[in-house]
Amino acid sequence: MGTELAAPAGLEMTEPRPTSTALNVEIIESLDGLAALTAEYDRLLHLVDRKLPFCLHDWHVTWCNHLLMISGAVRDELRIFIVRDTAATCVAIVPMVLTRRTLLGMSVASLGLLGRDPALTEIREPLIEPGYESQVALAMLRTLSDLKGWDWIEWSGGGGAFDRTLAANVDLQHLEPLPDFILDLPSSWDELRGRLKRNIRESVRHCYNSLKRDGLEYQFRVVAEPNEVPAALDRFLVLHANRAARTDTVPHPNFFGTERSRAFLREVCGRLARRRNLRIFQLIIGGEVVASRIGFIIDDSLYFYYSGFDSAWARYSVMTTTVVEAIKYAIAQRLRSVNLSPGRDISKLRWSPREVGIRRARQVAKRWRSRLAHACYRRAKANALPVFLKPLFASAKRGWD
Numbered sequence: 001m002g003t004e005l006a007a008p009a010g011l012e013m014t015e016p017r018p019t020s021t022a023l024n025v026e027i028i029e030s031l032d033g034l035a036a037l038t039a040e041y042d043r044l045l046h047l048v049d050r051k052l053p054f055c056l057h058d059w060h061v062t063w064c065n066h067l068l069m070i071s072g073a074v075r076d077e078l079r080i081f082i083v084r085d086t087a088a089t090c091v092a093i094v095p096m097v098l099t100r101r102t103l104l105g106m107s108v109a110s111l112g113l114l115g116r117d118p119a120l121t122e123i124r125e126p127l128i129e130p131g132y133e134s135q136v137a138l139a140m141l142r143t144l145s146d147l148k149g150w151d152w153i154e155w156s157g158g159g160g161a162f163d164r165t166l167a168a169n170v171d172l173q174h175l176e177p178l179p180d181f182i183l184d185l186p187s188s189w190d191e192l193r194g195r196l197k198r199n200i201r202e203s204v205r206h207c208y209n210s211l212k213r214d215g216l217e218y219q220f221r222v223v224a225e226p227n228e229v230p231a232a233l234d235r236f237l238v239l240h241a242n243r244a245a246r247t248d249t250v251p252h253p254n255f256f257g258t259e260r261s262r263a264f265l266r267e268v269c270g271r272l273a274r275r276r277n278l279r280i281f282q283l284i285i286g287g288e289v290v291a292s293r294i295g296f297i298i299d300d301s302l303y304f305y306y307s308g309f310d311s312a313w314a315r316y317s318v319m320t321t322t323v324v325e326a327i328k329y330a331i332a333q334r335l336r337s338v339n340l341s342p343g344r345d346i347s348k349l350r351w352s353p354r355e356v357g358i359r360r361a362r363q364v365a366k367r368w369r370s371r372l373a374h375a376c377y378r379r380a381k382a383n384a385l386p387v388f389l390k391p392l393f394a395s396a397k398r399g400w401d
Contacts, residue, residue, distance in 0.1 A: 022085075023084065023085060023091070023132075023135055023136070024083070024085075025081055025083050025139050025140070025142075025143045026081075026082040027079055027080065027143070028078065028079075028080035029078050029079060029080075030078065031064055033080070034060060034061060034078060034080055035061060037057060037080070037082070037093070038057050040082065040090040040093060041057035041127065042057065043090065044090065044091075044092070044093060044127040044128070044129060045127060046299065047129050047130060048129075051298035052123055052125065052339075053277065053296035053298060053303050053305070054122065054124065054125070056277070058268060058272055058275065059121070060095055060114055060115075062264060062267045062268040062271060063115060064078065065264075065267065066261075067120070067260070067264060068097070069099070073101065073102055074100070075100045077099075077100070078096075078097060078098075079096040079097065080095050080096065080114075081093070081094040081095075081096060081143065083132075083136050083139050083140075091128070091132045091136065092126060092128040092129060092132060092139075093127045094128075094140055095113060095114040096113060096114060097114050097116060098110070098111050099111075099112070099116070101377070106373070108370075108373040108374075108377065109151055110151060110152050110153070110374075110377075111144075111150045111152075111153040111154070112124075112153065112154035112156070113126065113157065116154075118255065118261065120261060120264060120265075122341055123342060124157060125156065125157025125158065125358070126157060126158055133158070133165070134161045134164075134165045137162045137165035138165060138169070141166070141170060151364070151365050151367075151369075151370035151373050151374055152363060152364040152365060152374045153362070153363040155172070155360065155361045155362070155363065156178075156358065156359075156360050157358055157359070158359070159358075159359065163359050166363075170363050171364075172361040172363055173362040173363075173364070174360075175362060177357035177358055178342050178358040178360060179344050179358075180355070180356045180357075181339070181342070181344075181348045181349070181353040181354070181355055181356070182338070182340070182353050182355075183327070183337060183339075183353040184353075184354065185327075185331050185336055185338060187331070188331060189327070189328050189331055192327070195352070197352060199350060200351060203317065203320060204320065204324055207316065207317045207320050207321040208321065210315070211316055211321075216285055218283055218284065218285050218321065219283075219284040220281070220282070220284070220329075221281075221282040221283075221284055222280070222281055222282075222329060223280040223281075224273065224276070224280075226273040229269055229270060229273045229280065230266070230270075232280040232282065232289075233265065233266055233269055235282075235289045235292060236292040236294065236308055237308075238308070239290075239291065239292050239308030239309050239310060240255070240256060240292075240307070240308030241254050242309070242310055242311055243309055243311065246311050249314075269294070272296060276297075277296050277297055278294075278296060278297075279296070279326075279329075280292060280294055280295070281322055281326045281329070282322075283309075283318050283321055283322045285313065285318075288310075290309060290310045290312075290313045291313070291319050291321070292307065292308055292309070292322070293305070293306070293307035293323065293326060294306055294307070295326060297333075300336040301335060301337045301338070302337070302339070303339040303341070304326070304339065304341050305341070307322070309322070340353055342358070
């Protein structure tokens with residue numbers, strides 16, 4: 001399905017306007033339709049500034065294979081919005097999922113960026129060709145105003161003119177931005193180390209000296225070949241669970257504690273290994289992998305995904321050593337940045353990275369029914385409903401934010 005769209009009269013554009021002002025929006029609702037979009041995804045990913053694994057075509061296809069809810073009280077339906085100019089060139093992909101729930105016997109539906117899961121997709125953003133942000137926002141708003149059946153929309157990412165145009169045209173509930181942290185890389189490790197604060201320099205020195213003092217030697221290994229990935233992932237999962245089981249430090253959940261999440265990880269890593277986007281970093285002592293971290297290389301950026309280590313080696317700070325070696329690897333590969341992943345914690349802040357705030361907002365339909373349904377749903381999620389109503393809203397307790 002498609003609709004011809006143009007910017008409405010009277011709206012002041014905040015970014016330079018491309019030559020063409022009309023955009024066509026197509027909505028993909030099937031897995032086969034999503035599977036056919038590889039070229040469009042690849043083109044846009046190379047144009048955008050932020051290089052995220054969660055925007056990859058392989059990530060979205062794998063997510064649908066394992067995490068799309070197609071049965072039960074909560075059901076998902078694909079709504080992939082493909083925005084094209086008059087020459088049929090794809091200038092934006094806004095990958096969304098329509099989630100239907102049953103509340104008090106009535107069906108309510110929300111739209112959100114693809115990747116609504118238990119923290120497996122850490123950042124959700126649309127892909128928009130630079131210069132088209134305002135027009136894409138207007139095209140989306142026009143399309144969504146004609147699209148029936150949704151009660152609220154969860155917006156995430158987009159940035160700049162896209163966000164400003166949304167805010168100027170609809171009533172948004174602005175949520176707390178998601179902080180993401182980027183470490184820009186110089187040309188050498190020595191240069192990076194020289195600009196670090198004293199505490200992290202001391203921490204790095206301790207990692208290496210503690211091993212040397214006890215007569216221990218380490219090896220750093222980078223797994224990239226597809227045939228080596230399954231075994232590396234098996235060890236990673238053991239180490240990730242080991243780290244999560246620790247009770248003497250900052251809690252770290254086991255994000256791969258279910259078979260479905262493990263199956264997702266294995267497939268997406270296999271796909272990205274074949275495309276040369278995957279790196280699994282391993283620290284080996286005495287022939288045993290004692291720490292591991294998954295990384296994704298997208299163009300000139302490395303993204304640090306989840307990690308794990310053997311708690312028996314915690315006193316040697318083996319995870320810090322693994323991170324340092326991975327950063328050295330990124331510099332040697334002439335990468336420009338390392339994304340330390342979102343979330344404000346000391347393990348990232350001590351590297352003095354720059355912070356990128358990922359804007360998030362909620363748009364609730366103006367219908368009274370939608371506003372009531374959304375209010376009840378949020379209270380159910382927050383476990384703030386009266387006791388007598390809780391059983392009626394059990395299906396809203398999906399457990400995924």
